[in-house]
Amino acid sequence: xxxxxxxxxxxxxxxxxxxxxxxxxxxxxxxxxxxxxxxxxxxxxxxxxxxxxxxxxxxxxxxxxxxxxxxxxxxxxxxxxxxxxxxxxxxxxxxxxxxxxxxxxxxxxxxxxxxxxxxxxxxxxxxxxxxxxxxxxxxxxxxxxxxxxxxxxxxxxxxxxxxxxxxxxxxxxxxxxxxxxxxxxxxxxxxxxxxxxxxxxxxxxxxxxxxxxxxxxxxxxxxxxxxxxxxxxxxxxxxxxxxxxxxxxxxxxxxxxxxxxxxxxxxxxxxxxxxxxxxxxxxxxxxxxxxxxxxxxxxxxxxxxxxxxxxxxxx
Amino acid sequence: xxxxxxxxxxxxxxxxxxxxxxxxxxxxxxxxxxxxxxxxxxxxxxxxxxxxxxxxxxxxxxxxxxxxxxxxxxxxxxxxxxxxxxxxxxxxxxxxxxxxxxxxxxxxxxxxxxxxxxxxxxxxxxxxxxxxxxxxxxxxxxxxxxxxxxxxxxxxxxxxxxxxxxxxxxxxxxxxxxxxxxxxxxxxxxxxxxxxxxxxxxxxxxxxxxxxxxxxxxxxxxxxxxxxxxxxxxxxxxxxxxxxxxxxxxxxxxxxxxxxxxxxxxxxxxxxxxxxxxxxxxxxxxxxxxxxxxxxxxxxxxxxxxxxxxxxxxxxxxxxxxxxxxxxxxxxxxxxxxxxxxxxxxxxxxx
Numbered sequence: 001x002x003x004x005x006x007x008x009x010x011x012x013x014x015x016x017x018x019x020x021x022x023x024x025x026x027x028x029x030x031x032x033x034x035x036x037x038x039x040x041x042x043x044x045x046x047x048x049x050x051x052x053x054x055x056x057x058x059x060x061x062x063x064x065x066x067x068x069x070x071x072x073x074x075x076x077x078x079x080x081x082x083x084x085x086x087x088x089x090x091x092x093x094x095x096x097x098x099x100x101x102x103x104x105x106x107x108x109x110x111x112x113x114x115x116x117x118x119x120x121x122x123x124x125x126x127x128x129x130x131x132x133x134x135x136x137x138x139x140x141x142x143x144x145x146x147x148x149x150x151x152x153x154x155x156x157x158x159x160x161x162x163x164x165x166x167x168x169x170x171x172x173x174x175x176x177x178x179x180x181x182x183x184x185x186x187x188x189x190x191x192x193x194x195x196x197x198x199x200x201x202x203x204x205x206x207x208x209x210x211x212x213x214x215x216x217x218x219x220x221x222x223x224x225x226x227x228x229x230x231x232x233x234x235x236x237x238x239x240x241x242x243x244x245x246x247x248x249x250x251x252x253x254x255x256x257x258x259x260x261x262x263x264x265x266x267x268x269x270x271x272x273x274x275x276x277x278x279x280x281x282x283x284x285x286x287x288x289x290x291x292x293x294x295x296x297x298x299x300x301x302x303x304x305x306x307x308x309x310x311x312x313x314x315x
Numbered sequence: 316x317x318x319x320x321x322x323x324x325x326x327x328x329x330x331x332x333x334x335x336x337x338x339x340x341x342x343x344x345x346x347x348x349x350x351x352x353x354x355x356x357x358x359x360x361x362x363x364x365x366x367x368x369x370x371x372x373x374x375x376x377x378x379x380x381x382x383x384x385x386x387x388x389x390x391x392x393x394x395x396x397x398x399x400x401x402x403x404x405x406x407x408x409x410x411x412x413x414x415x416x417x418x419x420x421x422x423x424x425x426x427x428x429x430x431x432x433x434x435x436x437x438x439x440x441x442x443x444x445x446x447x448x449x450x451x452x453x454x455x456x457x458x459x460x461x462x463x464x465x466x467x468x469x470x471x472x473x474x475x476x477x478x479x480x481x482x483x484x485x486x487x488x489x490x491x492x493x494x495x496x497x498x499x500x501x502x503x504x505x506x507x508x509x510x511x512x513x514x515x516x517x518x519x520x521x522x523x524x525x526x527x528x529x530x531x532x533x534x535x536x537x538x539x540x541x542x543x544x545x546x547x548x549x550x551x552x553x554x555x556x557x558x559x560x561x562x563x564x565x566x567x568x569x570x571x572x573x574x575x576x577x578x579x580x581x582x583x584x585x586x587x588x589x590x591x592x593x594x595x596x597x598x599x600x601x602x603x604x605x606x607x608x609x610x611x612x613x614x615x616x617x618x619x620x621x622x623x624x625x626x627x628x629x630x631x632x633x634x635x636x637x638x639x640x641x642x643x644x645x646x647x648x649x650x651x652x653x654x655x656x657x658x659x660x661x662x663x664x665x666x
Contacts, residue, residue, distance in 0.1 A: 210399035213366050214457070216386040217393040218413035218464055228412075232403040 083294075086287035098288040106265045107273035108289065110184065112296060114269070115249030118188040122245045123238050126196025133197070134204040151193050156254030163187055164259045179261030184269060187256035188249045195248065196241030203237040204230075239304040247297045316377035316467035316500050317342045318363060323372030325358055332358040334524040336372070340502060340517070345494045347515035348504045351547070355524040356504045360470050363502065365389045377467055389468075392461030392499075396473040398453040400445035406456050407432065407441035413464035431459040434493070451482040458490075462497065471503035475510065487514050508548050512536065520544050537630050545632055552602040554595075554623060556634050561604040563629035566591065567622040568613055574622035577601060579615050591615070593623060 087095065098104060133145055151159065163186060165171075168178040177183045207230065215225045253271040260267040270289055277286035318340040325333040332355045340346050348356040361367040363374060365386035374382045381389055401409050407428050408415075414424045432438045435455035437448075445453055454474060461469060474490070475483040491514050494501050505511050511518050512532045520527040520535065520543075527547075528540040539545035542558055551558045555575055567574060577593035580600050584590075589610040591603045601623055605613070615621050625631065 208397070208399065210395040210397060211401055213364075213386070214393060214395060214399040214460070215401070215412065217364055217366070217389075217391055218460065219387045219416050220412075221387060224416060228416075229401060 080294075083287050083290050086284055087291040090284045090288070094284060095288050095292075098285045099292060103264050103268070104270075104273055104285075104289060107268045107270045108292065110181070110268070111250055111270040111293070114181070114184045114188055115246050117185060118192055118249050119242045119246040121185075121189055122192055122196045123242045126193070126241055126245075127200050127234060127238055130197045130200035130204055134201060148194050148197050151191050156191060156252070157258070159190055159255040160187065160258040163190065163255065168259060178259050179263060179267060181267060183259040183261070184256050184267060187259055188252055191252055191255050192245035192248050195245040196238060199237040199241035199244070200234055203234055207233055236308045239308045243301040243304040246300050250293050250297050317375075318377075318468060318500065318502070319373075319375040320359065320363070321373045321375070323359070323362060323369045323374065325355075325362060325367065325369050331524050333362070333369070336521070336524070336526055338519050338526060338529065340500065342377075342500055343498050344516045345491070345501045345514065346503075346517040346519060347511035348502060348519050348521055349508060349511040349547070350506065350521040350527075352506055354522045356506075356519075356521045357472050359521065360472050360502060360504050363468070364391050364393050364470050366393070390464075390466050391468045391470055392464065392466035394454070394457050394461050394469070394471040394474050396476045398445070398450070398457045398477075400453055400457065402445055404445075405441065406437060406443050406445060406448065409445060409456055410441075410459045410463050412460060417464070427463060431463055434462070435459040449482075450478050451486060454478065454486065455489075458493075462499070466499065469499045469501040471501070473504050473506070476505075483510075490514060512548065520547060522547070539630065539632065542632055542634070545630070550602070550604070553599060553634055554601050554625065556598075557625075557631040558634055559625060559629055559631045561590070561602045563626045563631075564601065564603045565624050565626050566593070566603055566605060566609075566613055566615065567624070568615065570622050571624065574624040575601075576620060576622055579617050579619050579621060581617055582610070582615075584610075593621060595623070 090098075099108070129148065133141060133148075154162075163183075164178065166173065167175050167183070167186065169176050177186060211229055212225050215229045216222075220228065251271060252269070253275075256269060257272060260269065260272075262268045262272045270293055274286040274289050277283070277289070318338075320336060320338045320340075323333055323336045324331070334355075336355070336359060338359070348359060350356045358367060362369050363376075365381070365384055365388075369382065372382070373380060376389060376391070386393075401412065404412070410428045410431055411424050414427060419427075428441070429438070432441055435458055437452060437455055437459065440448060440452065440456075445456065448456065454477075458471075458474075471490075475486050478486065487510055490501075490503075503514070515532060517529070518532055518535050519529045522543060528535055528544045530538075535544060536548050539548060542551075545551055545558055545560075550561050552561050552564070553559070554564055570576065575595055577595040577600075580592040580594045582589060582591050584607065587607050589605045589607055591605060591610070592600045593603060594600045603623065613621070
């Protein structure tokens with residue numbers, strides 16, 4: 001008699017919020033955990049997570065879940081729904097019209113292109129920096145470790161100001177990249193630097209060194225060991241960091257608005273273009289661009305998660 | 316292939332792991348590096364493999380100087396205590412790794428991997444991932460992987476240390492048989508004297524960065540060079556100022572010439588073994604091991620007076636031969652704190 005009761009309770013407690021929260025709660029977590037399986041996967045695992053602890057804890061667990069869903073709804077789901085609703089208000093034609101408007105299309109293209117470029121740079125440089133921080137011993141290592149977080153700690157507009165002062169028209173180094181695409185690359189690279197470093201570093205720290213020793217004793221050169229043994233172990237972390245860095249790159253505004261010059265068709269990024277729409281009172285157009293970028297970001301995140309799942313299984 | 320280590324010294328910061336060590340390993344032999352943890356035996360093995368570099372000294376493999384050779388050029392197979400499996404590769408791919416790196420033809424690789432998986436009894440597990448294997452299976456996979464490249468030397472670092480007692484025993488026997496089949500020069504590190512005595516042809520006892528003694532298991536057990544080796548290889552006790560093995564003492568119910576009188580302090584029966592402690596007045600109590608039948612024949616009980624004497628041919632060392640542990644005239648002439656354990660229990664020691 002006790003078993004069916006417990007099952008009902010578990011199903012009820014998981015299915016009720018599951019409908020509302022399945023996507024919102026599950027998606028970010030599952031995609032980072034390289035599941036990306038969508039609602040069904042996350043649903044199953046969440047109900048499994050709740051069920052064993054359910055009998056005595058149902059009140060606390062239910063409260064926790066309710067609170068999480070409420071909080072996420074207020075912060076993420078509702079605004080998101082509002083943006084999508086606004087974007088959809090103009091109908092399909094409206095969406096197409098906004099996205100094909102030459103200046104907007106150029107801004108979106110530049111944004112995606114730069115975000116992708118910076119993501120690739122980060123995947124390589126971030127891994128290299130993490131490697132140096134974990135594997136090499138040199139004076140100043142701890143200082144460097146702290147410096148990595150500076151882009152996180154610095155308000156982005158301040159970062160923009162610093163970049164403009166250093167690499168703008170009055171550059172003390174004689175390097176003037178203001179009002180060029182390179183400036184966009186630079187600003188994005190700056191603000192997204194920590195992502196891959198911070199995801200790869202802990203994985204590298206706990207990596208079993210004896211597997212590398214074994215590979216070396218089997219005849220592998222340093223590079224082969226890295227490519228065949230280390231890299232597959234780091235791939236999930238690199239992909240997770242890369243996904244974060246791409247999403248951030250797509251959304252970035254503060255750090256590049258000063259140095260990029262925002263020249264229409266040349267250095268104007270999507271976020272600046274959106275602001276232009278909002279200032280012109282065209283909320284619908286801004287919402288369309290936002291929704292489009294959101295969809296791309298989500299797709300990239302999911303794709304990288306999928307890559308993880310496949311790559312994690314077979315080296 | 317022979318291995319020769321000459322005057323190798325290795326320090327880590329202020330810690331001396333190896334202090335002017337010289338060892339010669341015969342081709343085709345199965346040699347154990349035996350000693351307490353932190354004694355330098357693993358460091359020596361890693362130096363042979365090229366995974367560590369000696370500060371000074373020479374390593375010769377098969378007559379060629381290998382001191383500065385990187386590990387991938389040494390032709391050694393290395394097996395690690397915690398398997399060091401490549402977690403993202405199947406068992407077969409793990410075993411194939413060394414061959415794939417050497418760009419051997421696909422067919423040859425497959426045939427060789429099949430053969431090795433059969434050798435280590437994992438032929439049905441080739442498609443599994445290492446995480447799906449038990450510890451013993453993973454270690455056999457690691458062995459197959461090391462053997463795949465046909466190394467001239469096989470090195471194993473505490474290969475059974477992470478396994479439970481039963482599996483460890485099985486793998487030990489299996490390694491012995493494997494060595495008899497494959498005949499590759501093999502060196503393994505262990506802190507378990509029983510493992511070394513059972514498996515190895517040759518034992519090198521290493522402690523505190525120095526070689527204490529080298530020889531066959533029998534030679535080491537019967538003719539230990541010093542109290543440390545004696546106590547590390549088996550239980551010891553003291554009788555008449557000499558170190559002696561508890562089973563090398565005869566217990567008599569009547570007085571005879573040269574026997575030491577004592578009073579039975581306690582008797583502990585474990586299986587077929589009877590461990591008897593005899594107080595001899597003044598000196599620490601003497602630990603003696605008898606069989607159950609011997610004890611029955613003796614008929615001694617706690618409080619009875621008995622007479623102790625050395626069995627014929629017993630290996631003994633003078634207790635005050637304390638060159639190893641110059642800690643004065645007190646009991647721990649047996650180096651490294653081993654004496655207390657051996658005396659108290661006279662049990663089969665687990666190094």
